[in-house]
Amino acid sequence: MEAEFPRGGSGLPCSSQGTLQEAPEAVGGGNSQRGLFPGTEVSIRRPQSLERGLYLCKTLVCLSLQWDLVCERRGLNRVASTFFFLGVLVGAVVFGYLSDRWSEVADPAQPLCRFGRRRLLLVAYVSALVLGLTSAASVSYVMFAITRTLTGSALAGFTIIVLPLELEWLDVEHRVVAGTLSSTFWTAGTMLLALAGYLIRDWRWLLMAVTLPCVPGILSIWWVPESARWLLTQGRVEEAQRYLLHCARLNGRPVGEDSLSQEALNRVSTGEQVVPRPSYLDLFRTPQIRHISLCCMVVWFAVNFSYYGLSLDSSGLRLNVYQTQLLFGAVELPSKLMVCLLVRRVGRRLTQAGTLLGAALTFGIRSLVSSEASSWSTALVVMGKGFSEAAFTTVYLFTSELYPTVLRPTGMGLTALVGRLGGSLAPLAVLLDGVWLSLPKLVYGGIALLAACTALLLPETRQAQLPETIQDVERKRLAPIHSGICVIFKALSRTLFLNEF
Numbered sequence: 001m002e003a004e005f006p007r008g009g010s011g012l013p014c015s016s017q018g019t020l021q022e023a024p025e026a027v028g029g030g031n032s033q034r035g036l037f038p039g040t041e042v043s044i045r046r047p048q049s050l051e052r053g054l055y056l057c058k059t060l061v062c063l064s065l066q067w068d069l070v071c072e073r074r075g076l077n078r079v080a081s082t083f084f085f086l087g088v089l090v091g092a093v094v095f096g097y098l099s100d101r102w103s104e105v106a107d108p109a110q111p112l113c114r115f116g117r118r119r120l121l122l123v124a125y126v127s128a129l130v131l132g133l134t135s136a137a138s139v140s141y142v143m144f145a146i147t148r149t150l151t152g153s154a155l156a157g158f159t160i161i162v163l164p165l166e167l168e169w170l171d172v173e174h175r176v177v178a179g180t181l182s183s184t185f186w187t188a189g190t191m192l193l194a195l196a197g198y199l200i201r202d203w204r205w206l207l208m209a210v211t212l213p214c215v216p217g218i219l220s221i222w223w224v225p226e227s228a229r230w231l232l233t234q235g236r237v238e239e240a241q242r243y244l245l246h247c248a249r250l251n252g253r254p255v256g257e258d259s260l261s262q263e264a265l266n267r268v269s270t271g272e273q274v275v276p277r278p279s280y281l282d283l284f285r286t287p288q289i290r291h292i293s294l295c296c297m298v299v300w301f302a303v304n305f306s307y308y309g310l311s312l313d314s315s316g317l318r319l320n321v322y323q324t325q326l327l328f329g330a331v332e333l334p335s336k337l338m339v340c341l342l343v344r345r346v347g348r349r350l351t352q353a354g355t356l357l358g359a360a361l362t363f364g365i366r367s368l369v370s371s372e373a374s375s376w377s378t379a380l381v382v383m384g385k386g387f388s389e390a391a392f393t394t395v396y397l398f399t400s401e402l403y404p405t406v407l408r409p410t411g412m413g414l415t416a417l418v419g420r421l422g423g424s425l426a427p428l429a430v431l432l433d434g435v436w437l438s439l440p441k442l443v444y445g446g447i448a449l450l451a452a453c454t455a456l457l458l459p460e461t462r463q464a465q466l467p468e469t470i471q472d473v474e475r476k477r478l479a480p481i482h483s484g485i486c487v488i489f490k491a492l493s494r495t496l497f498l499n500e501f
Helices: 022-025 046-050 075-098 116-135 142-167 172-199 203-210 216-221 228-233 237-250 262-272 287-313 321-345 346-369 373-404 403-432 439-455 470-474 484-492
Strands: 041-043
Touching: 022 262, 075 116, 075 262, 075 346, 075 403, 116 142, 116 203, 116 216, 116 228, 142 172, 142 373, 142 403, 172 203, 172 321, 172 373, 172 403, 228 237, 228 484, 287 346, 287 373, 287 439, 321 346, 321 373, 346 439, 373 470, 403 439
Parallel strands: none
Antiparallel strands: none
């Protein structure tokens, strides 16, 4: 028997009853398959679009068919992705704001009244685990959309909190290596996701598989210290002293009687408590912080816009979704190595501008290359992916070093918010191909070029101490930063584990 499914606009088979649970068995393999009707040989004529990964395997239980998200309801597929990114957007703002705050209450010993980096990181991990497993157990599309939105909010807490917390415990020399190494685990996860998606074809089990790694993350919080820098800026001297002493013991380094005395730390803390309750308005009140915030917003928008634009415009690769995911993950490794070398040699600012310029050039050249030249198109896509990933890695490190300790996650939250807006608008630029086929590539490249020029307006942070307060940033253009906390940490560098602060 020969059959051809009617198609919706997305290329999916239409099913008004949503009963084709095993339809991928009929359309995922060769032209002749069993499984749609018992005892019947079915020959399926597939459109070329299915070869791009709509049905990549014989055992995939399709979420779209399970909840009848085809034909006139096919738009709900994209809406679910939009909800997830909206959750990431909101989570970036919320986690960035709360991780910089300390609630001043009558009884500060109450644990629920404390925020900061470490506690919010634990909240993000637990929330992602619970909501991810709940998504896998969803019984309706509405439940799935809500849980994925909340999961996106929880996942945003990782990227906003982890890197600032890490950098605030490191010296100038090791910030680059540690930041790049952390992002390498992201790349490893990207490559493992391709393998997991290929081996686990049921979407519920796949969601569970990618959510369960949160468990070791939750357990690791026991060994993660709160930022001593941030604690001192918030007047929590005893906690900062306890973490510093514990750090010294772990590294087997003796500490002098006066180097970590509570009196010395109290003097430093008193001079640094200038923004006890930071807000997003503090990012625009003073000229230098305002300049940094506006420039970083442009850069983050372009980095996300070009990154996701390249991912959406990868048709020249002629690979399925698993192979594309694996290839893009493999390209990220040399990109991160390049970033690690460049930011130490030429600085953060030139690296950021150079990687964005490289991404812009690849978009521009691709608009001139014929679609029939598949080898050239593939090479340009891979190069563009490398530059885009390098820009992404650099912008996280660069932004974390630009903002002071009292506003670091808050600033990261704002820039990540604008970045997610860029990522959300990237799919809309693809629609411009109806006006001119090369117009989307020119738009992606033009935005990246604008951001490359904007990055040159930011101050260089290579070999610079992390600023602690807003005043540190405002004085930076006139004189080197001489923050009390930086002096304390520099004095402790040889007795703890650091080399230079």
